[in-house]
Amino acid sequence: MPPSADLSGGAVVVQAMRRYGFERLLDLPALPVGGADPLRYGHHAPARHGRGGWQLRGVGTEFDLLRPGWLRIGLTRGYSLGWGLGGDGSGSTVLLAQAVDPTSGHTTNETAADGLARLGQELETVLAGHGVAGVWTVGAFRRLACLRFAADLGGTPLPLGPATAGRVASTVGRRMPVVDREVPDA
Template sequence: MPLFDDEVSASAARLLEESGFTRLLAVPAFPVGSPQGFRYPLRTKASDGSEWYVRSWGTDFQIANRAWLRRGLSASFSLGWAVLPEGQTDRLLMIETFETDGPSASEHRERVLGCLEPYVRRSAVAESSRWGRTTLRIAALLRSDPQTVRECSS
């Protein structure tokens, strides 16, 4: 049974999982100030006055929390619904990695992301430091149909 209901989503998710990424749920919104620290780029107010981060386009997100890193998580992705500047989509891929071993880890991530290229219509990338690790965040809007897919080697 495929992970998602179309070839592009299923192939992209399978490629990431085979490369050691952990799939996280595509939670539509998080309350601002939640103790886990999750966030998305878009922030909005609900009718009751509470503030929420809404799953959205951009690289200012945090989909993994520090406790998960202590348990060994270093690369994760989430695929699903989101708000884009031009409307809504169900094809936003968010990738977050935490690197500790320098260039070799970065080379591995670049290879995986290069392999995703046939599935991605547009993307944005940000790198920063969090919790003593180099953090890479990628927002990618998946295509509706794949371009020519090339083989990716490990």
């Protein structure tokens, strides 16, 4: 298991996410702006030199962790836990989670949206019991009902240095950044 799982509150989060059927995804701290990858984060930082910039992991519900192709193979719930911008804008340990109801067909399906809203409320309640405050929304992902959940776990964030930057650059183009495919406990 990657070191981010053992950070402040991480074990509780991992256990809760498994219980609700979420798969752990690679916690890429940054993605290039305008890249071909469908993953996206809601925080942006300009590049030091030249054009472009970076999308940064951070607390908020403007992100996409799931790739459309994953839905076809049944991966409809994913989360990442690692470095990100906390609620105050400084580095922190951040949880991002996304769940899609593949049976919804469109975002006006109230049953699917209601089910995802209940999931958001349950996650919020479970994590709040351990001192972790979450924010969530139910919206759309590829015309399907979608829950996006984020939380700032605080604690010491993962260090971002040349080694991390190289790891991020080398993993952006990979197709399946799933790092934890264990079967959830019953």
